[in-house]
């Protein structure tokens with residue numbers, strides 16, 4: 507998506523440059539298209555709270571890290 511936006515911006519730049527000397531055709535480039543920020547991969551909703559019995563504390567783990575053995579961030583026990 508970002509690459510396409512940058513391509514469009516370049517295209518407008520080239521087009522503006524190529525029409526600058528043509529009096530019958532004027533093209534003024536406005537603001538450059540906004541380039542979207544990359545999406546945050548893990549949002550709060552994707553996190554799941556897991557209770558670690560070893561420390562009697564809870565920690566939030568992403569769904570991805572649930573596929574491996576949960577790892578206690580407090581004492582390091584699996």
Ligand SMILES: [Zn+2]
Nearest residue numbers: 560561578581
């Ligand atoms: Zn622990």
